[in-house]
Each structure stands twice: as structure tokens, then as C-alpha cells.
Amino acid sequence: MDKKTAVYICTGCGIGESLDIDALVKVAAKEGKVPVCKTHGFFCGSEGLAQIKNDLENEGVNSVVIAGCSSRVNYDVFDFGPSVLTERANIRELVTWTHPANDEDTQMMAEDNLRMSLAKIKHVEPPEPFCGENMVKTVLVVGGGLTGITAALEAAKTGYKTVLVEKNQALGGWLNGLHRLAPRKAPYTEPEEVDIANKIKELSLYPDLKVYTGAEIEEIAGAPGMFEVSIRQDSGIARERVGSVILATGAVPYDATKLDHLAYGKFDNVITAQKLEELAGQGEIVRPGDGKAVQSIAFIQCAGSRDPEHLPYCSAVCCVESLKQATYLKEQNPEAAVYIFYKDLRAPGEYERLYKKVQQDGVIFVRGDITGIDEDDEKNLIVKAQDVLTQSEISTESVDMVVLATGMVPTTAFGENPEAQGETESDDKAAASEVILKSNLLNLAYRQGPELPTLKYGFSDSNFICFPYETRRTGIYAAGSVRAPMDEASCVEDAAGAALKAIQCMELSDQGSAVHPRVWDLSFPEFAMQRCTQCKRCTVECPFGAINEDEKANPLPNPTRCRRCGVCMGACPERIISFKNYSVPMIGSMIKAIEVPDEDEEKPRILVFACENDAYPALDMAGINGLRYNSWVRIVPVRCLGSINLVWIADTLSNGIDGILLLGCKHGDDYQCHFVKGSELAEYRLSKVSETLDRLSLESDRVRMEEVSIVDYDKIPAILDSFAERLEELGPNPYKGF
Template sequence: MDKKIGVYVCTGCGIGEVVDFEALSEIVDDEYSVAVCKSHPFLCGAAGVAEIKKDLEEEGINAVVIAACSSRVNYDVFNFGPAVLVERANLREQGVWSHQNPDDDEDVKENIQMLATDNLRMSIVKMENMDPPEPYAAEDLSKTILVVGGGLSGMTAALEAAGAGYQVVLVEKEAELGGWAARCYKLPPLKPPFRELEENKCAAIAQEIAANPDIKVYTSAEIQSTAGGPGVFDVEISQNGSVARERIGAIVLATGARPYDPERLGHLGFGRYANVITQAMLEEIAGKGKITRPSDGKEVEKVAFIQCAGSRDAEHLPYCSAACCVESMKQALYVKEQNPEAAVYVFYKDIRANGQYEHFYMRAQEAGVIFIKGDVSCINEDDGSLSIEADDLLMGEKTAAEELDLVVLANGMVPSTLAGLPAEVQKEVAEQEAAATAEASEAVAAAEQRILNLKYRQGPELPALKYGFPDSHFICFPYETRRTGIYAAGSVRAPMDLPSTIADATGAALKAIQCVELTAQGSAVHPRVWDFSYPQFFMQRCTQCKRCTEECPFGAINEDEKGNPLPNPTRCRRCGTCMGACPERIISFKNYSVPMIGNMLKAIEVPEEDEEKPRILVLACENDAMPALDMAGINHLNYNPWVRIIPVRCLGSLNLVWIADAMSRGIDGVLLLGCKHGDDYQCHFMKGSELAEIRLSKVSETLDRLGLESERVRMAEVSITDYDQIPGILDEFAEKLDELGPNPMKGF
């Protein structure tokens, strides 16, 4: 693209009071081929925008550099259509607002001017190095939604997607739809006033699905293979010995959960005493009519429920299974409906009847259900009757329930993605209180039950995260998994009750719809929505090192038989992790590349050593670090003016050549500022920050060998809400560099 660049500098919001536009304009004219360089006191106002549009029409400007506020604001105002490239230089939040000069100090003013100049230089250089993205156009694109799992979450997702006008394929491994919920005698309340039990309507929902012409149902069926990516998934479905093939746009995984193996709860009497049963077993008994004890068919008169039977237990499931408390209250009311005089006890650690279910909790209390906050220490049987001993945590004494006809264990739920795991691997996963270790994750990946049978180099199933659930990012992006276009919903994503399951399935269906629509336009899907770029590979220099295929967090790159990368553009989320991983630097985007960032940092003016004005390069991720930096500026928090900030899509896109270039330029230090990662990770591209940290360890070794202090390159993690820590992080790093002295390569 032949660019005709126009540079527009806003002097409002205090910028013009500190920054000398004439000096900026002179540098722009002397150093760059720019057709227009203008200032305006209110660039985002109607007059300012009209001025730019006038130049677009009359001067033929097709590349606009806006030197004003952050690119995170007024992005709609400065959108001039796909034919016009736009780049933003931040002179406000990361300029005059974060480097105040209350005393009109000339040295401070000079520092701010130099900062504004460098920010503008970097933006112009970036514009010179970018080309307009060309959306990826997939062939034979589909917008059909595949829902895997025909339980309550799967049926809800199918109906919601069909109701929005999309074709749906629903696959259920059992002979009938409904899943676990369909086997329940009754359901807890799903609507106000949230007090009374509801009749089970799963059969009616299944009939509604059967009558819907937009939903194709496969029962007694399983997914044999899933290839391709969003918009172009090719799915093979095996059913009764035959194989059907469907072209799919996006997938909702709604395979639910199963009860935790009660055989492992022998310490609570299961397997030893016939009258110790699970919640699922009680549902089956209630569905047959009267609730009787299994040992002799006697109608129950005295029942105890034990909550967290395996849940919230480091030896079993360290997490809360979410629905157990409400289910036990529901079943306690079964007993009370059958016999209002029956004695019903609930032994609990904490009652978790969230939200509107507080009304249901009160209903159970009013019915006479006795709740005891206590740890069960012993269960015994005498002539078919059971007794429980427990520590009453509220009263601070021992308590007991004797002559019980039935004990019901709330044995929690395990995601179906772990349903095929052997007991020893389940135990290994369950014992990870914070998150599964790398070894446990590998064990899960090796042994997990096959559901989707993905034809991905990175594995046949969704990566299992905390406790084996396949959710990808519980903080910012619910429903998403680490496989683009595949969305988890319901209890396979996280333990949840029925109302949450219904809402979850609706959300996942909407995400799937968003995915197929964006894919049809050639856009990335979350978090870089409306990014039309995608990675392009210069294969002539590829060494088949496999780093791009190994490090891609989303499985967007397969390999051919010779080990060459096979990118799948519709799977790609445009994070650039592959670009950062490639040692040969053969991967780039039209508007983001290794040479582009390299040229931007080379545009920074590095003063001589005797000027005592060090330079700090900050490579900041656009998802958390850049907003945090902007928030620091909005709150007028001052930090060191030596800092020069280059936004990157993700720290996972960090290529080590950038640090080498910075050091050789004489820049005194490089700070990588990215999302948090770890047990409760925040990284928007899942593994970007973690990969950057691994690469940084290699940089340290290289710097030490070159005689440069490894402390000159550092990484810090921030979330958006950590903006108040930004000045401390930057100033502390500047102080450390001051102790180390100037970069010895300065001036070479």
C-alpha cells in the first residue's frame, strides 16, 4: 500500500500547555515523509474530525497518525473506514497527565517534550511498517451450531441458538435427551418466589426440541472426530454403526458432570451399610413412589443428609460442588412431603444456597428440617438403623443422630471431561488444592475420556485446567475454552446449580453465535474482536523447530508429515505468541511484526551518557498493562519520565531480538509489563505472560555472558486494578538502573 500519512496533534486536555507543537512539527517534517502535520485544540470534536476528513478527501490522506489521547478512548471517533489506516500516539494519559510540571521546571518540561517526541516518532514508524489487514476468507463457511450433550444445559443451548435463527446439531450419547436432570423426581425452584419444588419439565423440553425443524438430533451417538476450526469444523458423528458428517461453525460442549465416585467414601459408610446412599440414588427411590430404605423396604421416618461428602476435602474434591446444598434441601422436602412428622437432619460445613435460594433454605427450615453445622466423625449401624456422631461447631460440643433409617451423602460432581480417568489420576487431580500441576495436567490429557476427538496436534480434547474443568478463563471470558470456537457450558465448565446451568447454556450459545458471525467476516474472536489480521508464514526459512506449534495457547497450528507448521487461521486469536516463539522470525501480521516493533524501539532517541537521561523501554501488554498505565495517567499519578512504552498484543509475542536491539541501541533497561498468571491467572491469552517469563530467563543468561547485568531486563505482572502500583514499579526499576549506571553499549 502506498501511504500518504497525515499527522494530527491535539493540543487540548493540557497537552498544548506543556508540549511544543512547533518543535514536534519540525521533527516530523525533517525525519519523515509526511504529507500533512497539523494541530487542533479539540481534535476529537466535530471540527477536529471534520478537519481530518477534509484532508482525506482533498489531500488523499490514507494513513492517519493521531497524537492525542489513549487509543482506548475515542476509537469510534477516529474510525475513518477500512481504507484508512489509523495509529494513535498517546500524549495525554501516558504523557502530560502522568508527568506533571507544577513548578514550570525547564528540565521537567524538556523531559515531557522528549517523551512526546519519541511517542510520536514510534507511532509514525509503526504506520510506515504496517499494511491494511486482509480478512481471511474461509471456503464453505458454516454457521451451524453443534451442541454436544443433551442434558439441561445442552437442550437449553440448542433451543436458544435455534431461537436466534441458527441451525443446530445436537448430539447425545444416551438414547434419550435430558441427562441427569431428567432422572430427578422433582426440581428445586427455578423461578420466584423460589420456595416450592417444581415438576420436572425435562421431558417437555425434549419434546420441544424434537418438534423444532432447526434442530437435528443425534441420540445414542458420539463424536468420532472433529477437524478444522470455527466456521469450518468437519465433525464425524457415529450413531448405531453408521457415521454422519456435518460442517459446523461453532461448538457448545455441554456434557455435564457425574457424581463423585461414592466407593471412595467408605469412611462415611457407603458400601458398608446398605442404608447409606447418595443423592442420585435417593432420586431414583423417590421416583418410584415412597421413600423407603434399601435394606428392608421400610418407609423412612428419620433421615440424615451429610453435605460435602467428598467435596471441599483435600483427599477427594477440594472444591465446592455448588448444587449439593440445594439438592439436599430439595430431598429433605421429599421426606417431609411424604411424612411431615419425619425427623430430617442436615449436617453441613457451610450452607451454600446462593442468591434467591435463601428463600428455599428458609422454606426447608419452616418445614422442620434441622440444620447442624458439624463435622461427621463416625457412622455406625445396629440392626439396620444408623447413628451419626459429629462435632457441633456452633455449640462447641459433640452431637449425635441415632436410629436413622437412611443417610444420604451429597457426594459432589466431577466434570465429564474426567469421567474416564482411573481413580488414581482422579485422586491426583483432586489433591491439587490451588490448581493442577503440570504433571497432573499431563496425566489428565493422557487419560481423559474422549468426547470431541479433536484432530489437533495439541491433543484430542480440551485442555483441562483447575480440577479438570475445561474452562479457559474464569475471570474475564466465561464459556471460552482454549480451543477457539468451542464453548463449555453448565457443570462441565464449573460446578453449578440448575438456574446457573440454564443461564450458562444461554451465554455459551450467544458466544457460539458471536463466533460464527465474526468468523464469517474474517475477524478474530475475543479478545481481539474486529482484528482482521492473521499470522502469515514465510515458509522458505522454516526450520521445523516446532516452537510455534508447541507454544500456541489455542491449538491454532497443526503440523504436516514433515513437521512444517499448518496454521488454521479461524482458530487463531491473533495474540502473536507464535511470532514471539519463532527463532527465525518468519511469522508476522500485516499490522504487527517483529521488524515493526524493532523499528519502533530504534526510533527512540537515546541521549548520550553525559546527559544523564537514561531510557527505559516498557513492552506492555494491551489487555492489562496498557489500561493500568492509562488509569495511572487518568488519576494523574506521576512516574519516571525516562520511560518509553510500546504496546504489544501479548507478552507471549515477545521476540528476544527486541531486547537485543534495545540493548544495542543503548537503552538502559527493558521492563516487560504484562498480565498476571498462575493459579488464578489473569492473562487474556492464557499462557502469554508465563511464556514471556520463561523466555526472560534465557535472556538473563545471554546478558550475563555479554557482560550486561541481567537486572537490566525485568518482568512485572499487573492487572487493570493495579494502576496505583504503576509509579512504584517504574520508579523502583529506574532506581535500580541508576545504581547499575548507564548501559555500556550506549553510543556504539
């Protein structure tokens, strides 16, 4: 692309009063050699915007650098279409709002910001969106329970073709075994009738909604917009081409046979909450042991939940389900004795009304830890517990039945257990370099494995902070209790959200655009294969399974799976991966554009690689709040810390810059990194850099990583200033001036 670049320097918002604008113009005109450089009080206003558009239409300008506010604001105002390259030099939030006005160091910072933007725009090329062949807009929903049915209906109602696959012969899932539902409408005090049959009937109203029952997914290959799905049904294989997938296979109750300490399996009248639903559905609630009508009952909450030996987490619905079931017995006999033993009773939102109703009906609540359950000669049960408040031993009078409120285990958790899965790719497990379990949910034909990655408790992975339905497999969305413990109302809401995300993914993929968090990014990674050494790092480190391999271990990119994070670019030691608008040479040129003062000027330089999803917004927030920090700092936004190629570290230090700070998202069990593994990978790579620096007699303290979220903006000054203090102790970079 032949570029004609214009620079527009905004003087509004205090910029003109804080900086020498003529000096900035000189940087653009003389150093940057741009043919057009203009200033205005408000380029985001109608008059200033008209100047830019006039130059685009009449002066042949097709490449624009706007020096003013952050790229995170007015992004719609400064969108001139895909044919115009636009770069933003942030001299407002990062410079004038965080540093003293008319100060030499502030001016130098602004000029460097402009230099970096000019260097970057020289390398940027217009992205060419990937256009796949035979892209389709059909949603596949796996799982025919409440969540799956709701997701299928929501997708069909918007006019999209939908395929619903259920492994059982009947739709309805968990709700088929319920007597009644917890209340979902005012006054929230009475259980409701199960209405799943009406939802199942509603499926037939949509001719473009195809339902498979008694069927399982044999394989899902391909990528968003072009998934090839094989469905096994009645010993035959049906094939569907779909654009996105919703996993809604739900959860199952925790195996109560593991709860022998609660006498399950020892006494006939110790049953699970699921069994009580079955008994209630048959009419009068009677004991399974002898058929005697139940006149007294004890519910034990957290039966296996919130227990490090079983399920460490809360299963969300158990308390409310026990409250609902207490009404069954009170309806049968208002004088019946009902006890609920609990650790912490959780009845969120409107369920509080059901809780109060049950209290008024005479249910006795005991906050205690169960110490034992005994049985008398007539098969009645005595529950013993230690009262949490008084630490005294208490027990019930004999009750007819004990009900265990068992927890919720996601169907994805079974992928962790080889015995549950059965087969593997290799019969010789000892010889196999990589054992991949044969799955029973999605059977993805991905090099990275047949199922969705899961969290530590087996729930389908999702970035629950910002993007709750997203998984690490682009175009595949998790909804309902397979994603997190949730009640029926939450499952319905989750299903609708996942359906909308699945539709959005198909539409964006059709346009060649990325999905979250880089929506509208039309670039995708390009591979210079002639230099590839088949090291597999791009394949292994991609958090989203966007790269497979051929038989020679060459990377096979799947563009519509790609989230454009650039982790593959950061992983590649040969630097063969690049994007039209983000590449190793591009960032390298920005680093080299920074003016580094001589050692005797005593003006060190710190380069901050700031993740665009949390760290860069936090820096902006620091500016908005007028927080002050060290003026030695120069900031380069990166898509993700995982995209940082180690050559940038070398370029920075060889350019004489004194210190490097990687500022990115937090990672861990409750990760916040928008690209899942980016921060973690950066930290690991940085440990290798530290070893190299130590060998070269360069202090490893010159390179540091800090984790921040957007709400940590108030910590930014302390982070930057403390790093600057450490660099002062270390002294100048010995490569300065070379």
C-alpha cells in the same frame, strides 16, 4: 501500499498547555517527513474530525497518525475504514496527565511517542482478511441434557442451523433422574416439577435443528466456520459441516464407593442423594435395605467435596439439593426428624428463602465434622460428629437413613485418566514419543490433543474472569457443569451465553475477523517458509492449537483458529512469522526511533513492553487518575507478553536503552492472561535472557517482568520508580553511544 501519511496533533485535554506543540510539529514534518501535519483543540469533535475526513477524501491521505488520547478511547470516532491506516500516539494519558507540564523530560517523552508511532506506521500494511472456502453457520451442540438442549434451542431460535448430539438414547440427561427441581421462581420456597420433557418437545418445532441420539462424536477436524464432524450412530457414520461447537456434556456424581469412611457400601441404608431422588420418584420414600418407610434421615454435606483427598472444590449445588430433599420427607411426614450435617451451608441468592422455609419446618442443622457412622441391630444408623463451634462430640438418635451429598465431577475430567479412556495412538506405549488418549467427547483432530485443555480439577478450561465460555480451542465453547459446578438455573443462563458466543464466532470467522479479545482484527499470521527450520516452537507454544504440522514438521496454520495473540511470532527464533499490522521489524523500528541521550546527560531510558489487555489499560488508568511516575519511561504496547520476540530485547539494549520492563497479565491456576499462556511463556523466555545477559557481563537486573491487572493502576508508579532506582544503582547501559 503507497502511503501518504498525515499527522494530527490534538491540543485539547490540557495537552496544549503542557507541551511545546510546535516542537511536535517539527518532529512530524522534519524527522518524519510527513506532507501533512495539523493541530486542533479537539480532533474528536465535529470540526476537527471534518479536517481529517477532508484530507482523506481530497488530499489523498491514506495513513493517519493521531497524537492525542489513548487508542482505548474514541476508537470508534477515529475509525476511517479498512482502507485507511490509523495509528494513535498516546500523549495524553501516558504523558501530559502523568508528568509535569512544560518540563523538558515531559516534552522528550511526547516527542518519542510521536516518533515511535511514525516509525510503526511506515511498516503497517492493510490486513487482508482470510476467507475460507465453504464457510458454514451451523452450531454443533455436544450433550443433550438441560444445558445442551437449551443451547440448541437458543441457537435455533435465532435462525441458525443446529445439530445436537447425545450419547444416550434419550435426551434429558441428569434431569431424567430427578424427582423435582430446586425452586426457580417466587416465592422460592417450594420445589418445582421437572419440565425437561417440554423442552425436548420444543426441539421438534425447529426444522433446521437436527438431533442425533445414541450417538457419539467420532472426530472433529478443521477450524471455526469449517469444522468437519463425524458422528457415530447405530454402527454408521454421519457427517456434518459446522461453524462452531458447544460442549455441554455436564458432570457426574463423585464415586461414592471411595467414601468408605462415611460407611457407603458398608451399610445398606447409607445412600447417595441421587438414590434418594430415585426413591422419591417411586412414591413413598422407603429404606432400600428392608422397605421400611423412612421417618428420620440425616444428610451429610460435602461428602467427598472440599476434601483434599477427594474433591478439593465446592460443588455448588449440594447444599441446595439437600434442602430440597429435606422437603420430600417433611411433605411425606411433617413430624419426621431431619438432620443436615454441614461444613458451611451455601444457599446463595433466592435459595436463602428455601433455607429459611426448611428451618421453619423443623429441620435440625448441625455444623460438625463427621467422625463415624454406626448401625444398630435393626439397621438404624447413628451419626457421630464433632461440633465445630463447641468442639464437643455429638451424635444423632438412630435414624432410618443417611444421605451423602456427593460432589460434581465434570465429564472432561475423565480425559486425565488413561484407564477411563482406554486406547492410545500407539500400542507400544514405551516407544511412543507422545501418547495421545483416545477421547470420548470431541475427538479433535488437533496436533495438540483430542480434547479441550482442562483446569487442575478437570473442568474445561475457560478465562472465567473476562470470557467465561471461551476455551483454548477457538470456536469451541464450554457451557454448564462441564465448565464449573453450577445449578440448573445457572446452566440455562450458561447455555444461552455459549450459544451467542458460538454464533458470534461463526459471523466473525466469515468476515475473517478475530474473536476475543482482538475482535475486528482482520490480520492473521503469515509464514516465510523458506527460512523455517521446523523447530516446532510455534506449534508447541500456540495456546489455541491454531498450528498443526505436516509430515515434514512444517507448520500448517489454521487462520480461523488464530486469536492473533502473536505468541507464535514471539516463539520463532528465525522470525519468519508476522502480521500485516504487527511484526518483528515493526516493533524493532519503534525501539530504534527512541532518542537515547548521551551518558553525560544523565537521562536514562526505560522501555516498557505493556500487554494491551491489562498493563496498558492500567497505565491509562494511572493517567486518568493523575498519578506521577518516572519520565525515563517509553511504552510500547504489545498484543501479549508472549508475542515478545527476544530480538527486541537485543535491539533495545544495543540501542543504549538502560532497562527493559515487561508489564503483563498475571498467570497461574486462576490465570488472568487473555491469551492463557502468554505471560507464563514470557517469564520462561526471560529466564533464558537473564542467563545470556550474565554471560555478556550485562546485569540481568536490567530486564524485569511485573504482573499487573487493570485494577492495579495505583501500583504503576511504584513499579516504574523502583525499577528506575535499581537502574541508577547499576549505572548506564555500557552499550550507550555505540
